[in-house]
Amino acid sequence: MSEKFEAVFAQYDTDGDGQLTVDEVTAAIAGMFPAAEVADLSGIVGALFATYDTDGNGYLSADEFVPLAANLPELGGDA
Known part of the structure; x- marks a missing residue:
């Protein structure tokens, strides 16, 4: 994982367990979007996990996070 994505992952991994x-x-x-209500984000987060949680364990590992971050400019990606 690139240092850029490693730093972003660590920032969001608030309990430091290596999973999001x-x-x-x-x-x-x-x-990233403070005007949004958390309840409104459940569908978005569910879709992200459905796409990027490739082992289906309910967490995003660092390896699963990289493709997500790479596709979101807000997370430092190029998309």
């Missing part, structure tokens, strides 16, 4: 939970991803998105 639904709550951590929701908080990250809410921080």
